[in-house]
Amino acid sequence: MARALRAVLDPGRLTIVVNVGDDTERYGIRVSPDPDTVLYTLAGLEGPAGWGRRDDTTMVMDQLRAFGIDTSFTLGDADLAMCLTRTMMLAEGIPLSSITANLARHLGVTDVEILPGTDDLLRTFIQISDGRWLEFQEYFVERRHTDEVQAVAYHGSVEAVPAPGVIEAIASADTLVIAPSNPPLSIWPILAVEGVTDAVREHANTVAVSPLFGGAPLKGPADAVMHGVGLSRGTRGVLEAYAGCIDRLFIDEQDRRDVAMGPEFGVAVVAANTRLGGTDRGTDLAVRLLEETGR
16 A cells, blocks of 8 residues: 555655554564565565565574574564664664664665654554463464454553654644554554544544455455454444544445445445555555545
8 A cells, every 4th residue: 555655646745654563572683574564665675475575585594493493483684684773773772763764765765754653662462262362473473373363452552652753644644544454453553552543533534445355355364353353244344443533444346335334434435446466556546545535
């Protein structure tokens, strides 16, 4: 979604607020998967799986494995170097938002502002069916998100404050777009930071894009996680996830029958081709989204 919006907006018109609930400590360093994925995507460096860097090598992981280290959480060498840079800058007392801006400049991403939701420690934890709470990356990567989810919690959210510029970016946006991500795992951690939900609710032109196609995501566990935390199946669950926060919801054409749900939630539901792949890479959706919102 970030790439599509960037393609149709003038330079300097797009600000992206990114989830940091997935951040973790691995191999003694700070890994920020969501900010890095956005950075790599906008720099044209994203890996074929949608994460990591394209054509990266794994010499460090190979050597760690030879020493008997568990490398199920794999980082490529160039990816590792960026994480090391972040870790060293954090140790110097530099806030994550400043580090992210520095890394963006280094990768040549100078036309888009990328802001972490907070500079504070915020971690997403998943409660699975046996009652245990798992750190996000343990659930998602190491256990391959196969566990049944019962609840999600955002540790540190009570103490966290928005990173500099986050509230201002939300308030000043002509159109506020919630990307087609897993609501409980990728969007709610941002909304859990004090003041962010209020800023979103106060915005007069907020649109979300559903991550579901015929009730299921193209990849990942969004539908299972949503149902596990008590949301309804399909489009209704997405509307419940963002109740009181959005004015429009874009759903895929194959879910067109769900347009009728809109009035129940006070939301305009719009059916469109919401796939972000293909030859247009989502730009047609970005154009229509901005046309529909009158911006």
